[in-house]
Amino acid sequence: MKSETDKLIFWGTRGGLPAGEITSAKYGLATCCVGLVLSDRHIIFDAGSGISLFGNKINSNDKKPIDIFIGHYHYDHLIGLPFFTPLFNKHRNIRVFLPKLDDRNGIDAIDKLISPPLFPISKEMFSETVSFHSFIPGNTIKLNANCSVETSLFPHPGQNCGFRFKRFGNKTLCYISDIENNSENTLENIIEFTENGAHLIIDSSYTQEELKSRRGWGHLSLNDIEIIAAKLPQTKIFLYHHDIFKSDRQIEEDAKGILSKHSNVRLAKQFDTIQLS
Numbered sequence: 679m680k681s682e683t684d685k686l687i688f689w690g691t692r693g694g695l696p697a698g699e700i701t702s703a704k705y706g707l708a709t710c711c712v713g714l715v716l717s718d719r720h721i722i723f724d725a726g727s728g729i730s731l732f733g734n735k736i737n738s739n740d741k742k743p744i745d746i747f748i749g750h751y752h753y754d755h756l757i758g759l760p761f762f763t764p765l766f767n768k769h770r771n772i773r774v775f776l777p778k779l780d781d782r783n784g785i786d787a788i789d790k791l792i793s794p795p796l797f798p799i800s801k802e803m804f805s806e807t808v809s810f811h812s813f814i815p816g817n818t819i820k821l822n823a824n825c826s827v828e829t830s831l832f833p834h835p836g837q838n839c840g841f842r843f844k845r846f847g848n849k850t851l852c853y854i855s856d857i858e859n860n861s862e863n864t865l866e867n868i869i870e871f872t873e874n875g876a877h878l879i880i881d882s883s884y885t886q887e888e889l890k891s892r893r894g895w896g897h898l899s900l901n902d903i904e905i906i907a908a909k910l911p912q913t914k915i916f917l918y919h920h921d922i923f924k925s926d927r928q929i930e931e932d933a934k935g936i937l938s939k940h941s942n943v944r945l946a947k948q949f950d951t952i953q954l955s
């Protein structure tokens with residue numbers, strides 16, 4: 679029987695902007711958002727436009743609390759938040775975890791984005807069962823006796839926080855969106871953080887050729903992922919944060935090389951549901 683828990687769901691896989699044509703719908707039009715369905719809670723990584731789809735689908739009989747982890751404050755990772763309807767439900771407990779990046783408090787970014795004139799409401803309209811929690815990347819956030827989320831800083835303009843979800847001490851899932859290989863240690867740090875864990879969702883926005891004109895934009899190339907994939911053969915790696923202007927065909931064409939060489943790599947596809955072991 680199919681389990682209703684221990685699932686990983688891709689609600690949004692695009693970077694930059696929720697956009698695209700019908701020819702890019704397979705890999706998704708919504709921006710970054712990944713959900714983990716556990717027996718006692720939902721965990722969400724990033725609140726791109728994909729989170730609104732999760733809000734729409736969540737069953738009203740499902741009373742589980744929701745813990746949302748934001749990796750950084752560029753709008754493609756936040757724009758779904760005011761459209762996430764559970765935030766307005768007084769029967770739903772929601773915690774939003776915000777990393778302190780570049781010495782700035784995340785709550786200021788939320789206040790800026792969700793307030794007039796950029797948006798008609800402010801976060802004061804959310805239910806009082808919604809709370810915001812600041813943390814320093816490097817901190818571990820304990821969710822219950824068995825589960826925790828470890829965090830680490832990665833290079834991106836304005837910085838980005840990566841997450842490692844652990845259960846019973848096992849590394850179940852790493853989520854690292856928006857990261858640039860701009861130092862000798864970047865890939866090493868990713869490999870060390872993932873430590874051959876079960877799943878890794880990672881920025882793979884560009885080909886090596888595209889990257890030449892996009893240095894400083896804060897993203898990895900498929901060549902970077904090849905190096906990571908070779909070092910983490912036991913890890914299922916999901917290529918994520920697809921460029922907004924790429925059609926499904928282009929995404930598949932670009933990934934052809936890495937997919938043929940590394941059987942542990944696959945493309946993250948919107949609405950894909952992965953049963954966690």
Ligand SMILES: [Zn+2]
Pocket residue numbers: 693694710752754755856919
């Ligand atoms: Zn992004």
